[in-house]
Amino acid sequence: MELLDVLRTTGAVRAFRPDPVPDDVLYRVLDNARFAPSGGNRQGWHLIVVRDPAVRAGLRDLYLPGWYEYLAERAAGLVPFAPITDEAAEERALAQAQAIAQTAAQGQGGFAEHLDEVPVMLVLLADLRALAAMDKNLPRYTLVGGASIYPFAWSILLAAREEGLAGVITTMPIPREPAVKALLHVPDEFAVAALIVLGAPLKQPRKLTRNPVESFTAVDRFDGQPFVAPGA
Template sequence: MDVVDAMRTTGTCRYFSGDPVPEEVLLSAFDAARFAPQGGNRQPVRWVVVRDAERKRRLRDWYLEPWKAYLKGIGTGDIQVGTLPKVVTDADHFAEHLDEAPAIVVCCAELDGLHPTDHALGRLSVVGGASIYPTAQNFCLALRAQGVASALTTLLCGYEPQVKELLGIPDGMITAAHIAVGYPAHGFPTRLSRTPVEDIVFSETYGTPLAPSGA
């Protein structure tokens, strides 16, 4: 599959068919994911594949708490989920049925393998994620190339102590994302909605659009 086609059609899947994803498919995706860029080639990312039904239910129950709190804050009064935009109702279905995904992959990282260079700027430090999330996206793209869908979420990261205990994740490791994996129930999107490129790319100074050559 062409890499650009993969990038343009790897959306967040919220409805899975339930068919199991073979180990060799997952291993192939993990193998490709390793080649993402990371600071100093420290390779801090580790993975835990969760298939056990009870463990997945535990993860779903923890996920539902922050999701329902977020959902409650949308709109006012006794708003019904069915009256919300489709993207929200789809996300609610995903939350309610998270445990039905064939696998939930926990993306972990070694703290000592991260090297944030922005921690003294007086704002949220984000640079450490540069050694984690490109690998996670590579994993999702490699799955897409094999016809497997995914949904990356960070809501469960707030339950890191519980997740680490449930899955035996050792000290010195963090949980950076949880990725639901499975074959899509309704196929892949043909077009994802994104901000136009002319609104997000600038030349020399912020706000000055980058125009095509000859324009």
């Protein structure tokens, strides 16, 4: 595929044909994705290919509460799980998650409720001994460590595209990280970075909704003029 087309059209896919993804295809995806960059080239990722139906169901069960919490925060008009937020409003919103879960349990379920059925389920871990977390001593929420892991996650999706596959990076189980780690026998030194799912897409999105360059750029200072296309 043409690179710009890939960059502009690789959207999140959560509905798949039931066809299994052959191991040689998944291997090729990972073999191409491993060229992703990381701070100091430390490649501090570890990936678990989850096949066992019981483990998959366990991960689904650890995904669901985060999903309902996400929906509860969104329903309350919050930006779900934002590090800077109205904490009291967040607490009030989260108290509604149980009710949302109960309503969902009566329906037929969507991606989250059927998560265990995805063709490929990958759990991406970060080795905390390997990350170049340049902000680890700053008095704010830390962010930079993940930057050594998530390019690899994105490269998995890009490499999957080349194979006619698609998927999504998910993070909903991470609030329950201790339980995820126990389920997968993950050592203490590792953090859970993502649960990535892949498969043959029911349909590939062609048109993604993204903000224009002018909306997130500024020249010389934060509140400077937007960086605009020449001649605009």
